[in-house]
Amino acid sequence: MSRKILSITKPETILFVHKVVFICLVLAISMVLATQAQGDLIITPGDEVTSGNQTSNRAIIDKLITDGYISSAADSVYKQDVGGSESGVAAGSYETTFSNTSGDPEDALIEYVGTGAFISDAFALVKDGNHTPAWYGFDLSSSGLNWNGTESLSFEDFWPAGGAISHVEIFGSVSVPEPSLELLLGLSLIGLVGVGAVRKIKQKKVASC
Structure with a gap:
């Protein structure tokens, strides 16, 4: 049990999670800005x-x-x-x-x-x-x-x-504006990235047991 806890808190795993969160935030902000960007x-x-x-x-x-x-x-x-x-x-x-x-x-x-x-x-x-x-x-x-x-x-x-x-x-x-197709696709992509991150963490945890 102790080895499982340590595997989750390994520095490389924490760094990976931080990178995923950062990428998700960048994607979310980019999608919002893209939907708001308009010409005069x-x-x-x-x-x-x-x-x-x-x-x-x-x-x-x-x-x-x-x-x-x-x-x-x-x-x-x-x-x-x-x-x-x-x-x-x-x-x-x-x-x-x-x-x-x-x-x-x-x-x-x-x-x-x-x-x-x-x-x-x-x-x-x-x-x-x-x-x-x-x-x-x-x-x-x-x-x-x-x-x-x-x-x-x-x-x-x-x-x-x-x-x-x-x-x-x-x-x-x-x-009231409805979410655009581009924004919905972007949010779906963010969700997929998050799921992939969770799976990778689980795989590392199992491999360390």
Whole structure:
């Protein structure tokens, strides 16, 4: 019995277990990063599906409902005002950075920073309010720009001749991501490596008896 205990705690066996654990951790991290790695979806005013000169949010939303782009004001799940705070049920999953100038930005980058809920079947609104048009609307659904909810949205070159973005807003539904096939395969591989490590330890233990 004492020889079995000693065989499990041999330095080479402990080192082997540490190597297996390290490899499993590296594989797990690599799989997670691979599923999260996304390119930017670049959106310019030319990608619009609708626009208008309404200046109040209520009037804009009414037009979007009338034209069939959204079903109700409750569809608003994320909004970021320039110089203000985020709002909406998906606010914790996204972060917006305005650029060019802090007060009169032409660009906005919306990044997914969460690990859970994300927006699907989305429609985006970029508003100025003081120029023509006063706002642009973009279909981000699978029938439009096909945004997957986690890749970054890069809004570029809005009102370069003196206007500025006042806020960005996304309408849609909030979903919870399902594990991708690549991630499931990676986890299966990690499990197989772990099983192999256990078998190797058992074989060494039996051989030492």
